[in-house]
Amino acid sequence: xxSDELVTIAESVLARAKSGEQIEVVTAHSTDTEVRAxxxxxxxxxxxxxxxxxxxxxxDGRQGFASAGTLDREVLAEVLADARDNLRxxxxxxxxxxAEPDGVAPVELALFDQxxxxxxxxxxxxxxxxxxxxxxxxxxxxxxxxxxxxADSVDTTVVLSTTxxxxxxxxxxxxxAVYNLAGDGDDVATGFGFSLGRHPGELDLDVVVxxxxxxxxxxxxxxxxxSQRLTVVFDPWVSAQFLGxxxxxxxxxxxxxxxSFLADRVGETVASPKFTLAEDPTDQRWMGASAxxxxxxxxxRVELFDGGVVRGFVHDAYSARALGAASTGSAVRSGFRxxxxxxxxSVVPTPGHLDDAALIAxxxxxxxxxxxQGLHSGVNPVSGDFSTGIEGRLIRGGELAEPVREVTIxxxxxxxxxxxxxVGDTLVALPMNAAGVTLxxxxxxxxxS
Amino acid sequence: MTDTGPLIxxxxxxxxxxxxxxxxxxxxxxxxxxxxxSSAVLDDAKVEELTSGRxxxxxxxVVVGNSTGFAxxxxxxxxxLLATAEIAAAAARGGGGALAPRELRRVDAARPNAIExxxxxxxxxxxxxxxxxxxxxxxxxxxxxxxxxxRYSDGRRRILVANTDGTLATDDQVRTVFSIxxxxxxxxxxxxxxxxxxxxxxxxxxxxYDVEELARRSAERAxxxxxxxxxxxxxxxxxxxxxxxxxxxxxxCGHGLEADLVAKGASVFRDRIGEQVASPLVTLVxxxxxGGEWGCFAxxxxxxxxxRNTLISExxxxxxxxxxxxxxxxGRPSSGNGRRQSYQHLPMVRMTNTYLLGxxxxxxxxxxxxxxxxYIAHLGGGQVNTATGDFVFGMTExxxxxxxxxxxxxxxxxxxxxxxxxxLNIDAVGNDFAMGPPGTCGKDGQGVPVxxxxxxxxxxxxxxxxxxx
Numbered sequence: 073x074x075s076d077e078l079v080t081i082a083e084s085v086l087a088r089a090k091s092g093e094q095i096e097v098v099t100a101h102s103t104d105t106e107v108r109a110x111x112x113x114x115x116x117x118x119x120x121x122x123x124x125x126x127x128x129x130x131x132d133g134r135q136g137f138a139s140a141g142t143l144d145r146e147v148l149a150e151v152l153a154d155a156r157d158n159l160r161x162x163x164x165x166x167x168x169x170x171a172e173p174d175g176v177a178p179v180e181l182a183l184f185d186q187x188x189x190x191x192x193x194x195x196x197x198x199x200x201x202x203x204x205x206x207x208x209x210x211x212x213x214x215x216x217x218x219x220x221x222x223a224d225s226v227d228t229t230v231v232l233s234t235t236x237x238x239x240x241x242x243x244x245x246x247x248x249a250v251y252n253l254a255g256d257g258d259d260v261a262t263g264f265g266f267s268l269g270r271h272p273g274e275l276d277l278d279v280v281v282x283x284x285x286x287x288x289x290x291x292x293x294x295x296x297x298x299s300q301r302l303t304v305v306f307d308p309w310v311s312a313q314f315l316g317x318x319x320x321x322x323x324x325x326x327x328x329x330x331x332s333f334l335a336d337r338v339g340e341t342v343a344s345p346k347f348t349l350a351e352d353p354t355d356q357r358w359m360g361a362s363a364x365x366x367x368x369x370x371x372x373r374v375e376l377f378d379g380g381v382v383r384g385f386v387h388d389a390y391s392a393r394a395l396g397a398a399s400t401g402s403a404v405r406s407g408f409r410x411x412x413x414x415x416x417x418s419v420v421p422t423p424g425h426l427d428d429a430a431l432i433a434x435x436x437x438x439x440x441x442x443x444x445q446g447l448h449s450g451v452n453p454v455s456g457d458f459s460t461g462i463e464g465r466l467i468r469g470g471e472l473a474e475p476v477r478e479v480t481i482x483x484x485x486x487x488x489x490x491x492x493x494x495v496g497d498t499l500v501a502l503p504m505n506a507a508g509v510t511l512x513x514x515x516x517x518x519x520x521s
Numbered sequence: 522m523t524d525t526g527p528l529i530x531x532x533x534x535x536x537x538x539x540x541x542x543x544x545x546x547x548x549x550x551x552x553x554x555x556x557x558x559s560s561a562v563l564d565d566a567k568v569e570e571l572t573s574g575r576x577x578x579x580x581x582x583v584v585v586g587n588s589t590g591f592a593x594x595x596x597x598x599x600x601x602l603l604a605t606a607e608i609a610a611a612a613a614r615g616g617g618g619a620l621a622p623r624e625l626r627r628v629d630a631a632r633p634n635a636i637e638x639x640x641x642x643x644x645x646x647x648x649x650x651x652x653x654x655x656x657x658x659x660x661x662x663x664x665x666x667x668x669x670x671x672r673y674s675d676g677r678r679r680i681l682v683a684n685t686d687g688t689l690a691t692d693d694q695v696r697t698v699f700s701i702x703x704x705x706x707x708x709x710x711x712x713x714x715x716x717x718x719x720x721x722x723x724x725x726x727x728x729x730y731d732v733e734e735l736a737r738r739s740a741e742r743a744x745x746x747x748x749x750x751x752x753x754x755x756x757x758x759x760x761x762x763x764x765x766x767x768x769x770x771x772x773x774c775g776h777g778l779e780a781d782l783v784a785k786g787a788s789v790f791r792d793r794i795g796e797q798v799a800s801p802l803v804t805l806v807x808x809x810x811x812g813g814e815w816g817c818f819a820x821x822x823x824x825x826x827x828x829r830n831t832l833i834s835e836x837x838x839x840x841x842x843x844x845x846x847x848x849x850x851x852g853r854p855s856s857g858n859g860r861r862q863s864y865q866h867l868p869m870v871r872m873t874n875t876y877l878l879g880x881x882x883x884x885x886x887x888x889x890x891x892x893x894x895x896y897i898a899h900l901g902g903g904q905v906n907t908a909t910g911d912f913v914f915g916m917t918e919x920x921x922x923x924x925x926x927x928x929x930x931x932x933x934x935x936x937x938x939x940x941x942x943x944x945l946n947i948d949a950v951g952n953d954f955a956m957g958p959p960g961t962c963g964k965d966g967q968g969v970p971v972x973x974x975x976x977x978x979x980x981x982x983x984x985x986x987x988x989x990x
Contacts, residue, residue, distance in 0.1 A: 110785075116589040117612035120865060123595055135569075141576035142595045151575070158571035161649045165567050218787045218908070219965075253786060253908055260789070262908045296984075299755045329565050330668045331704060333711065409574055449902035449915030450935030450986060454704060454711050459752070459934035459986040461904070461913035478911045480937050480986025482754065517988040519754035519937075 073101040073123070073143075075228050075240045081143055082232040085127060085152055089234050094130040094170045095152075096233040096367070099143060100408045104225040105193075109200040110217070117197070126408035129155045133164040139409045170235045171367035171389035171399060178239070178363035178370040181356045185271035188224055188244040195272070196222050199248065203277055207250050207265075210285040213292060215255035218262070222248050224272075229408075231368035239368030245359070247503070248275045254288035261475075263288025268359060268503060287442060291463055294475035296521040303438035303493065304481060304516045305431060305467065308500040308508025310441050311421075315349070315506035318485060319416035320453040322351070322376050322384075324391025324402070326414075331454045333486060334382055343380040343489035348422035350375050351386050351402065360418030360505045367403035367412050374400045376419065380489075388414040419506045424495035428510050431494055433470035435512060440465045440472055441481065456485040479520035483513075491515050527691075528553040528681040529579070533599045534625065534689070540606040541583050542620040542685050546613060548584040548849070549622070550684035551606075552822060553597060554864040557641065560674035563652035566660075571645060580864040581606050583613040584846065590614070593865050623687035630819040630826035634812035636695045638724040640675035647724075648673050651699065651732050658733035659703045662740035665747060667706035671736070674698050675724070682824035690824030696815070696970060697726045698959055701736050705743035712749070714742030715917065719959030719970075720813045742899075742918055749930040752919065752987025758894035759936065759983045760887055760922060764955030766900035767876050767973030769980075770805055771962070772912035773905070773940040774798070778832050778840075779858075779870040779964075780847040782907045789910035789941055790838065798838045799944035802880055802978075805833040807842055809857050809873035815959035815972040816873040823859035823868050830856050832875075833944075844870045862967040872962060874972035880950030884977035887949045889925040895985055896920045896927050897936075900957070910940035913986075931987070938983040951977030 082097040089095045102122045108115040125148060126139040136159025138151045162168075204220040224246035231239045249266035265284030267275045306314060326332040334342065343349075353362050353371040362371055367389055375383040386402035387395070391414040403412035426434065445461035459482040466473045483491075496510030529537070534551060541549035559573040579602060580593040590613025594605040640648075655671045678694045698719030705712050716739040718730045761769060777788040790798065799805070809827030811817050818827050823845040831839050843851075844859030847870060860871035888896065901915025919931040956974035 110587070113586070114588045114614065116591060116867060117614075118591040118867065119608055119612055120593055122865065137570055137572040139572070139574045141574075141578065147575070154573045158573060158645070161561070161568065161571050161645045163567035163569075165569075216786045218782075218785055260908050262787075262906055299990075329670075330706065331711065411570060411572065445906065445911070445937070446902070446904045446913030446915065446935045449904070449913065450933070452713060452933050454713050455746075455933065456710065457933045459915075459988075461911065461935055461937040461986070477909065478937055478939055478984070480754075480913070480935055480984060482752075482934055482986050482988045484988075517754050519984050519986045521756065 075230060075242055078228060078230040079232065079240065082230050085148055086232055086234055088152060092131060094234050096128040096170050096231065098126040098229065098231050098408045100124045100229045102225055102227040105196065106221060106223040107196045107200050109204040109220045112201065114197055124408040125151060127151050127155045128411060129159050130168055130170055131159060133166055133168050134159045134162040135168045136162060137411050167390055167394040169389060169393060170233050171237055171369050171403065172235045173237060174399065176370040176372060179354045181361055181363045183243040183270065183356060183361060185244050187271035187273060188246055189226060191272045203248055203250060203280060206277060206281045207252050207284055210281050211289055213254045213256055213289050214252055214285060216253040218251040218253060220250045237368035239364040241362060241364055244270050246272055246275065248277060248280050250280055250284045252284045252288050254292055256292045259292050261288050261291035261294065268501060290465065291475045291477065294463065294477035296478050297466060297476045297518060299520050300518050301515060302518055303435050303512060303514045305435060305438060305440045306511040306513065307442045308510055309502065310444050311511040312502045312504045312506040312508040313444060313447055315419050315421065316504055317451055317453055318489065319419045319505060322386050322416060324385045324387035324395055324414035327385050328391050328394045333456050337382045338384060340382055341380045342382050343377050344492035345380045346424065346495060347377055347380050347489065347492045349377040350420055351416045351418065352420045353418040355420065358418045358420060358501050358507045359503050362417060365401040365403040366405040369399050369401040369403065371401045386414050386416055388412050417505050420499065421495055421507065421509050423497050423499055423509055425497055426494060427497055431496055431510055431512055432467055432472060434494065435467050436470050438467040439476065439518060440467055458483050458485050458488060479518055482517045482519060487515065488513050528555055528679060529597060531625065533602065534683045536599065537602045537606050538622045538683060538685055540603050541581055541610050542622055544610045546583045546585055546610065546620050548685055550582045550682065551579055552864055553579040553681040555679045556676065558674065558676040560672065561648050561652060563656055563671045565668065566656055568649050568652060576863065578864045579605065581609040582867065583609045585613045588613055589867065591867050620685055622685040625683055625689040626687050628688055628690035628820060628824055628826060630690065632819045633810050633817040633827065634722065636723040639695065640697055640724050641677060643724045651727065655701050655732040655736040658736035659701060659740040662737045663744045665705045665707050665744055666703050666740050668704035669701065671701045680822065682822065684824065688824040690820040692819045694721060694818055695723050696721050697723060699732060701739045703740040703743045705747050707747040709747055712743045712746035714739040714746065717958045719815050721815060721817050722813050745930045746932065749932045751989040752931040752934040753985050753989045754987045756982060756984050758891055758979065758981050760891055760894060760896045760977065760979045761975060762896065762898045763884060763951060763953040763977045764957050764974060765898050766957035767975045768900045768903045768914045770877055771872060771875050771973050772903040772914055773938065773943050775872050775875050776905050777907045777910065777940060778842055780841040780843045781870045783841050784847060787908045793838050794840065796838055797836050798941060799833050799836040800947040801836040802947055802950040803833055803836050803944060804831065804878040806831050806878065807872055807875045811874045814874045814956060815970050821857045821859045822861045823855065825855045825857045825859060827873065828857040842870050842872065844868055860969045862969060866967050869965065871964065871969050872971050876956065876974035877976065877978065879952050879954035879976040882949050882951050884951045884953050887951055887977050887979050888922060888927060891922050891925060891979060894922040895931065896922050911937065912940055913937045935986040936983045937986060942982055943980055946982040947978055947980045949979040953977055
């Protein structure tokens with residue numbers, strides 16, 4: 073479906089607005105394919121076209137919302153009626169209102185590439201079969217794969233409102249990814265590798281194979297390590313997940329609702345002076361880039377930490393009004409089925425000057441963390457408690473040493489931010505709301521044998 | 522969209538299966554779904570919004586040899602389904618002659634429980650009123666309660682599954698859930714307390730549970746944690762409270778007993794049927810028939826009636842869990858564990874309600890008999906690497922055990938262990954079995970509702986991921 077068709081459908085809903093009523097319509101269409109290989113054959117080939125609509129109605133300080141996984145005309149009328157009916161039961165809230173254009177023009181980003189659409193089905197199949205062959209042949213210790221996958225999607229989203237919002241975005245993305253198994257006698261270890269792009273020409277299978285092989289084989293022979301306090305080095309894959317959690321504390325919604333440990337701390341030094349972090353969805357190198365936010369406001373750069381000092385928060389229309397600020401174009405929603413809240417889409421740390429080898433050497437003795445397990449169950453972004461299972465390697469004499477598994481590391485988000493010792497020199501694009509970078513963090517408790 | 526009537530007429534199903542299997546399939550299936558949901562959220566003492574959602578569509582699966590083709594559509598018209606069947610058949614890349622689908626036979630599966638009050642028939646004002654009462658009760662529990670979020674959700678999911686083996690099955694699943702998170706604020710910062718109840722029932726859920734009581738418990742949990750000390754670090758004896766959550770078993774062995782992971786060599790429990798894999802005190806069951814529980818249903822998402830499957834009996838591994846595809850390759854029946862998030866997803870092996878049967882000790886005996894350790898009243902989520910068996914789970918309400926007595930509250934954290942080792946190290950199982958709160962199990966990007974339960978139990982060999990020495 074073209075973006076013009078999505079606009080026409082959204083306009084047909086707006087045309088039904090009654091006086092005194094604000095309406096926002098999100099219409100979306102995505103086309104996805106996913107191909108998996110197993111033992112030299114196509115294990116599965118899935119193909120999908122997904123349509124949806126979400127309608128938000130605001131009237132007299134109340135808001136109601138409804139959604140449907142279709143764009144059928146008769147259903148649109150029902151969804152609008154549902155949203156209006158839902159509104160009747162919401163509390164009056166003086167800060168409820170739709171976003172309004174503020175004159176900031178969206179940056180031009182090249183997030184869609186026709187070459188993805190033109191990539192033939194047979195080529196996708198050839199790609200996954202080749203990837204499986206190469207992963208299995210990369211090292212004699214690689215004994216199998218759990219999954220080998222090529223996935224692509226083209227997403228088109230339109231946000232239109234009676235308050236003058238009119239945003240159309242179209243993005244393409246694809247990935248090649250593998251989860252592999254390494255074995256040595258009874259010992260088993262797992263690894264993964266992936267590559268991302270806006271079109272298949274950007275995928276680098278060499279990187280996928282090398283990363284997966286290194287991750288799996290380096291964990292063979294892993295043991296528990298003794299409990300101790302030490303300095304940890306986060307792999308960019310781990311850092312990005314950590315930064316994504318830190319970004320939650322900058323959400324204007326969470327600040328307003330008293331669930332952020334950074335509330336009331338603007339202008340104060342909270343993190344290490346070596347740490348600078350911005351929300352920047354206008355930089356198309358990162359996977360979270362987008363020209364507009366999920367309320368259709370132009371994306372913009374927002375400074376979060378500058379040399380460890382808290383500079384400000386990210387806002388959607390609601391949190392901006394509630395806190396007497398301006399929207400920073402930071403509305404996020406999980407697709408057309410939900411209402412927006414304020415959140416970061418693409419946080420980017422400022423890189424430092426040392427590469428990984430130099431960082432590891434600078435630590436002397438510590439722990440390299442290559443993967444985490446259970447961040448969702450062991451981190452509380454409200455209290456700041458941080459505890460996670462990890463895999464990685466000890467650092468001894470400034471070099472990577474024996475692999476470690478079945479241990480946890482723990483601290484608090486507050487202390488970890490203050491204890492950032494160094495930031496690596498290379499930023500990495502990852503499928504998350506943060507760019508990855510190697511981070512060195514001091515005074516973390518390793519819990520093991 | 523109507524609430525009643527078949528999702529697809531029988532004559533259309535036959536045509537669609539014929540089209541799907543026309544290019545040399547061994548198996549073809551159409552899965553149709555109509556889902557309605559509504560939710561209401563109260564945050565910051567205001568009913569933020571009511572939302573409602575509707576989704577309707579079908580996924581068509583075609584199996585040729587070891588390959589599966591899959592396509593889905595939100596268009597349930599005959600033309601829409603036939604076009605989707607063609608795409609799925611082409612994706613499966615079949616060759617050769619057409620398969621003659623068997624005549625459809627309706628699967629007669631008992632509903633695990635009757636739904637008394639359909640949430641769709643309940644006035645929205647009553648749903649909202651629950652939230653207001655919960656908010657007031659939580660805030661009244663203590664002056665340190667600074668924020669409350671309460672959420673009500675219900676969903677009705679009607680499904681139809683038909684396949685070329687002759688299966689024609691339908692189910693009508695209704696789930697209702699209520700959750701509340703209280704934030705307490707003090708000199709030590711912010712702490713949270715959560716309570717949730719969810720069952721495969723209608724609005725009668727609130728005849729069984731008092732939202733004000735749940736709200737008070739969530740508030741008290743947050744307030745208690747303001748005084749909590751950092752959790753210890755290192756290996757300790759752990760006592761898990763009754764109903765606190767069977768998440769430990771879900772992660773320690775549940776996922777590792779899923780036949781799809783076993784077949785790929787990605788499970789530490791591969792080739793261990795008949796072996797002693799756990800303490801003789803451990804009998805573990807996965808039971809999709811458990812009336813009213815969060816993970817129950819009449820038929821699974823492949824049209825197979827729900828079953829009660831004993832996975833581990835007195836410590837001996839009895840069987841894995843199976844979906845249709847894996848069972849078919851092994852020439853055995855599915856165990857009723859083929860589930861999917863929605864019509865937009867392929868089914869795979871998933872748990873339902875997974876629980877440990879009760880033992881003989883009283884909980885008081887177990888605690889009194891524990892010199893030093895940690896008592897976990899409520900578990901959070903978890904995660905496992907099935908290939909190595911290493912798993913983690915969170916503790917959201919925990920206390921120290923000192924000299925056989927529960928003493929100081931502890932801050933949150935994860936625990937880590939190795940499934941095969943931990944299962945052998947269970948040395949006490951209580952007589953106070955209870956199911957835990959509703960869970961959403963994630964696997965390969967798909968979430969499905971699951972239940973779990975445990976009696977009080979004691980285990981050695983878990984590592985507590987705290988910061989204290």
